[in-house]
Amino acid sequence: MPDFSNKRVLVLGLSERGAAACGLLRRAGAEVVAADPAGPAPRARAEALRAEDVRVLANAADAAGEAIDLAVISPEVPPSLELLRELASRGVAILGELELGLQHAKCLTIGVSGTNGKETAARMIEHMLAGDDRKVLRGGHTGCPIGLVADQTADVDFLVFQANALQLEPARAVAPSVAVLLNLYPDYADRFSDHREYVRVHARLFEHQQAFDWAIVQSEAWKELREVLPDPPAKVITFSAKDPKADLYLDRGLILSRLSNWEGPLLDTAQCRVQGPHNAENMMAALAVGRALRLSLESMVSSLKAEEPLPHRCEIVAELDGVQFINDSKATNTGALQQALQTVRSGEGGQPNIWLIAGGRERGGDFHSIGPLVSQRVKGAFLIGEAREKIRSAWSLFTPCTLADSLLEAVTEAAKCAVSGDAVLLSPACSSLDQFQSYQQRGERFCQIVKSISRGAAVANPNINGSF
Secondary structure (H helix, E strand, O other), rough: OOOOOOOOOEEEEOOOHHHHHHHHHHHHEEEEEEEOOOOOOOOHEEEEEEHHEEEEEEOHHHHOOOOOEEEEEEEOOOOOHHHHHHHHHHHOOOHHHHHHHHHHHOOOOEEEEEOOHHHHHHHHHHHHHHHHHOOOEEOEEOOOHHHHHHHHHHHEEEEEEEEEHHHHHHHHHHHEEEEEEEOOOOOOOOOOHHHHHHHHHHOOOOOOOOOEEEEEEEEEHHHHHHOOOOOOEEEEEEEEEEOOOEEEEOOEEEEOOOOOOOOOOEEEHHOOOOOOOHHHHHHHHHHHHHHHHOOOHHHHHHHHOOOOOOOOEEEEEEEOOOOEEEEOOOOOOOHHHHHHHHHHOOOHHHHOOOOEEEOOOOOOOOHHHHHHHHHEEEEEEEEEOOOOOOOOOHHHHOEEEEEEHHHHHHHHHHHHHHOOOOOEEEEEOEEEEEEEOOOOHHHHHHHHHHHHHHHHHHHHOOOOOOOO
């Protein structure tokens, strides 16, 4: 573990992750200067940091004149920032908050990355380990930055951490004992020059592993990973809901294994509470981690069967007169939307039965490429937010598209159109940050609107089948 005693460290980006990095550095004995390139830090956060003896600058540009030994950056701060270039030219090392936290970990680490499903898979792995009497912590996700838990790892067996592409971008020596890559859909087009660069960033989770470590990778993502990392050093297990040649694969709802001394059926996904091919892949990834760590199959299966769906992920919030209202606000890219469309129950005779609410702030991705699936599943789309015109241009050949000025308008109009057997699905394929503070707030607003519709319908018809 590096010695930060009497080092002056600049932390850039004062989100929850940046603030946690400040606290970790102070506990390690560093002198910490902090600033946010996006503007002055929120008053409450700045005051909390000053209470920890962190010097908070009003303007990040003021840091240019500071004598700095190390710069630590939050994921929202691009490495291309001019200030970072200037610091690098002076020989100042640049470290991401994720790598800083992992440097302080005193136990084995399990890293989970990919475009979609990270929190679900990481939580499954955490619960499986705990169910097999292993001491485990989980960090890196929203609300629990790695800097908050790194100090607590001396007394645990494993630290399970989630890492998105922005956290991996500045990483140079991350080397988990077990690394998981769930999938690679187009994302963060505003940050990376092309999809290949996005794949290359995810390769950083694997390139410093050793021969005794494990790489657990979705079969389709494995092919892309090999293009930028031809010879991964770790032992590899592949999984897929589509590729029957993967080490773990899906066949009519059964997760099957062809791994040596572990052949045959492992889990019937119909007996699980989380559903859909994407969740089957999350379970395959978790089972592969358990196999690598020699957990009991019986305890793993028991844990996975008990796993509850996370909020805002294909969450059925109500069924009103035969119409399901589904909150998938976490779907912030087209890959997640694709998974949702494949998960929602089918219409009678395979006909389209989804009234889709999509749109927000674009995060990259080809809306047109998902058009054929939209035509198969979607009766009509109600489009909101900054990207609505772009989405309408991409989808208007595949399904009727209606522009809405608000989420309230979109949900209300979709509910009017829906009939028994249909689903009203919020799966935006976009960030929420044009109209909401987070995907959670967007999902909660959707639930509130549906609840008001349900109450109104119940008043009109007390026998109606509505539930929350």
